Amino acid sequence: MRRLSRTAGTSRILLLLALLWVAVILLFAVLRPTMFSASTVTTILQFSTILALVSLGQCLVILAGGAGIDLSVGGMVSLSVVLAMMAVKAGMPPLLLPVACIVAGSLLGLLNGLLVTRLKILPLIATLGTLFVYSGLALALTGGAAQSGVPTWLLPWGRGMILSLPMPFLTLVVPVFAIAAVLLLHSAWGRWLFAMGFNERSARLVGIPVDRGRLLVYGLSGLLAGLAGLVSLAWLGSARPNIGQNLELESLTAVMLGGVAITGGIGGVGGVIAAVILLVTLKTGLLQLNVNTVWQVGIVGALLIAVLLIERLSKRWS
Amino acid sequence: MIAIGGREWALLGAVIVATILFSVASPYFATAGNAGTIVRNSTELMLAGLGMTLLLAMGSIDVSIGILMGLAAIAVAHALLAAFAPPLALLVGPLAGAGLGLMTALVVVLGRVPAIVGTLGLLGIYRMGVFALLGGQWLSGLPVGLTELMSSRILGVPLSVFVIAFAYLLVWLALRRTPYGPQLLSIGNSEEKARLSGVPVTKIRIATFVISGALTGLAASFYVANYRNVEMAIGSTLALDAIAAVVLGGTSIMGGRCSLLGTALGVILLRILQNGLLLVGVPSLWQAVVTGGLLIGVLALELPASRMGEMKTKWMQR
Numbered sequence: 001m002r003r004l005s006r007t008a009g010t011s012r013i014l015l016l017l018a019l020l021w022v023a024v025i026l027l028f029a030v031l032r033p034t035m036f037s038a039s040t041v042t043t044i045l046q047f048s049t050i051l052a053l054v055s056l057g058q059c060l061v062i063l064a065g066g067a068g069i070d071l072s073v074g075g076m077v078s079l080s081v082v083l084a085m086m087a088v089k090a091g092m093p094p095l096l097l098p099v100a101c102i103v104a105g106s107l108l109g110l111l112n113g114l115l116v117t118r119l120k121i122l123p124l125i126a127t128l129g130t131l132f133v134y135s136g137l138a139l140a141l142t143g144g145a146a147q148s149g150v151p152t153w154l155l156p157w158g159r160g161m162i163l164s165l166p167m168p169f170l171t172l173v174v175p176v177f178a179i180a181a182v183l184l185l186h187s188a189w190g191r192w193l194f195a196m197g198f199n200e201r202s203a204r205l206v207g208i209p210v211d212r213g214r215l216l217v218y219g220l221s222g223l224l225a226g227l228a229g230l231v232s233l234a235w236l237g238s239a240r241p242n243i244g245q246n247l248e249l250e251s252l253t254a255v256m257l258g259g260v261a262i263t264g265g266i267g268g269v270g271g272v273i274a275a276v277i278l279l280v281t282l283k284t285g286l287l288q289l290n291v292n293t294v295w296q297v298g299i300v301g302a303l304l305i306a307v308l309l310i311e312r313l314s315k316r317w318s
Numbered sequence: 319m320i321a322i323g324g325r326e327w328a329l330l331g332a333v334i335v336a337t338i339l340f341s342v343a344s345p346y347f348a349t350a351g352n353a354g355t356i357v358r359n360s361t362e363l364m365l366a367g368l369g370m371t372l373l374l375a376m377g378s379i380d381v382s383i384g385i386l387m388g389l390a391a392i393a394v395a396h397a398l399l400a401a402f403a404p405p406l407a408l409l410v411g412p413l414a415g416a417g418l419g420l421m422t423a424l425v426v427v428l429g430r431v432p433a434i435v436g437t438l439g440l441l442g443i444y445r446m447g448v449f450a451l452l453g454g455q456w457l458s459g460l461p462v463g464l465t466e467l468m469s470s471r472i473l474g475v476p477l478s479v480f481v482i483a484f485a486y487l488l489v490w491l492a493l494r495r496t497p498y499g500p501q502l503l504s505i506g507n508s509e510e511k512a513r514l515s516g517v518p519v520t521k522i523r524i525a526t527f528v529i530s531g532a533l534t535g536l537a538a539s540f541y542v543a544n545y546r547n548v549e550m551a552i553g554s555t556l557a558l559d560a561i562a563a564v565v566l567g568g569t570s571i572m573g574g575r576c577s578l579l580g581t582a583l584g585v586i587l588l589r590i591l592q593n594g595l596l597l598v599g600v601p602s603l604w605q606a607v608v609t610g611g612l613l614i615g616v617l618a619l620e621l622p623a624s625r626m627g628e629m630k631t632k633w634m635q636r
Contacts, residue, residue: 119618124434125571129614132558136606249442252435262432294449301442308431
């Protein structure tokens with residue numbers, strides 16, 4: 001029964017997002033007709049990749065409930081690329097660079113998880129602290145300068161495309177979201193995640209390992225941040241210590257826009273990827289209209305608040 | 319509420335120990351000039367921290383205060399440029415801040431958006447506002463009137479110290495001598511129970527956001543008096559610094575307990591650490607790492623695990 005209502009809710013959100021997306025496209029079609037070409041699609045998907053991976057992590061953390069939130073996602077992306085590049089410079093074989101990104105990200109995420117589950121620090125304060133620690137470390141270790149020296153064999157993957165679809169999107173975002181969707185709906189852990197987010201007390205009473213589950217989702221959020229970092233390395237060809245800036249705001253907006261309840265237990269990954277594409281379309285369009293990035297941050301912030309206000313109001317009316 | 323307890327003595331001890339250590343480590347630390355620098359750098363945080371103390375005691379939070387201070391500082395700067403009398407310009411800050419605080423209250427209290435998400439969204443919007451108002455330029459070379467007013471001495475003590483002491487006294491009186499104090503703390507303990515026992519929860523919460531905004535706006539007047547310029551990056555670490563100082567001071571992040579003296583001592587300790595580390599040769603890029611680490615470290619050491627379960631769910635309903 002819950003399952004039925006959940007899928008019904010998801011399809012309604014997907015429809016709403018699709019309508020919004022069409023509205024955004026029409027808006028830009030009027031403002032700048034030259035924007036439409038195959039290359040714009042490629043650009044949008046390319047820019048979506050990092051945000052999509054990070055938002056999936058954010059989505060899992062919020063779904064698991066317990067006031068779960070991961071404000072440190074941007075810091076983890078920045079620090080994982082910096083750490084991986086430093087490891088390469090310190091003599092690690094470059095072949096291991098992808099592994100280093102993933103491992104670094106996972107460890108940073110697990111640290112968040114331990115702070116939340118073992119030391120019982122409120123997630124928002126714990127990850128606010130680690131956001132500053134991680135992004136501060138990324139800047140301090142590099143002096144703020146981008147680190148070059150990414151092995152050239154990574155670049156064709158990061159910049160290449162198949163049928164004008166970017167490779168990182170096809171080979172990383174699509175499978176990762178597919179796996180997440182299947183695991184969430186059809187595995188025990190996935191169901192436990194929804195259960196612990198929906199009602200923590202009853203989840204504990206029926207013996208679901210709530211703390212271990214939450215530790216796991218923070219670790220996964222870190223792992224996905226590490227993957228996002230890897231994409232940035234392969235795409236940009238350098239490790240930028242500020243690559244994760246504003247990702248906490250954008251990923252939260254994507255997750256809320258995608259229909260995930262801030263209290264946990266309700267939502268799905270389909271809405272999240274749709275919301276990511278909507279957001280990036282909006283940002284790309286603004287970029288093409290030469291709107292400053294600060295305005296984009298403002299618009300994303302306004303969108304976040306608007307979504308939550310609408311959610312609260314619609315709850316009151318229904 | 320402001321009784322001198324173990325926490326305050328411990329902080330005082332930490333301040334003394336840090337002073338001694340840095341005096342030994344750096345010949346520049348224990349000089350009159352540097353003491354003046356520490357005091358001057360503490361003024362904005364003293365006021366912003368006071369507002370944050372009230373918010374955290376109520377079980378709420380505001381991560382947008384840094385950029386809120388930026389907006390208020392722009393208002394003060396324009397007042398000075400429009401040749402307002404310095405005392406009037408001083409008042410422009412708190413007024414602008416109170417207005418912005420009311421805006422935050424509209425979103426968080428009346429809109430029922432969780433404080434962390436709502437203020438994060440506002441952070442993006444306000445940053446856009448600062449950019450739009452500054453147009454990418456610095457407001458610099460502001461008239462000296464306000465600076466002269468704040469550093470004019472009464473009985474050998476700068477006026478700024480009196481203003482801060484007066485703000486603390488007012489807040490202390492409000493907490494100890496009016497119903498506001500017990501009502502605020504009872505909301506922090508349990509909003510539901512406070513509502514059931516007749517506390518005007520909505521009114522108190524709106525008032526607290528407005529008070530915090532006004533105090534942060536007053537901090538903006540101090541900022542303009544101290545530096546006589548306003549630039550894009552204004553206040554980027556104010557929220558983290560304030561939360562760290564307040565938590566250091568013994569105010570509970572889950573509400574229900576606060577210490578004004580603790581906040582003041584926390585601010586002084588934090589600024590001494592930041593200043594001392596800079597003087598012993600730690601690059602300023604490490605500052606966010608140290609502050610974030612301190613915040614998490616303090617929480618990791620002190621949090622009683624038992625109260626967590628019920629408190630966590632409470633957070634997301636705000």
